Amino acid sequence: MKRRLAHIQVLLGIVEDQADNFGLKNKVLLSECLKSPTGQFAEAEQIDYALYLCLEQGYLKSVKLTSNLDPGVQLTWAGHDYLEANR
Template sequence: MKRDQKYVKHLLDLVQAEASLDGITKERLVQRFVDTDGGHGVTQQEARYTLSLAIDAGFLKAVKATNMLELVVQLTWAGHDYIDEANAKIKGQS
């Protein structure tokens, strides 16, 4: 599988849209990513791979939910910076 910057940006945007102190569950995030991929036909495997890359890069963190049954995902400072830089780049191209 290849890293796709558009997928990373979309994933981070989804987490930011669902922002809360509790985060978004990993499973809900993967499903939202697949459901809102803009017609690219992203599979769950690609969504999970992109999520794993974003966590490894430090853009997201996964922690145990308060119920200790699920992992929740939250945006990190670096993730916010990535979104800001990507948005600035997009704005500069238009």
């Protein structure tokens, strides 16, 4: 699978816009990416790969949300820096 910087930008932007102080649930992120107005993501596999790359690079960190420990993500300092540099 190819690394698409447009996917990274959209995914990080969604986390920045939608997350609260604790992060954003993975299932919410998936849903928001699929209905993104830019139409960047055609399938969930592309989102999974972009998410993997963001976690691997340190732009996002994995978190557990709520009392039932739903998996989620939170934007890191590096993720904020990436978004600022690419606006």
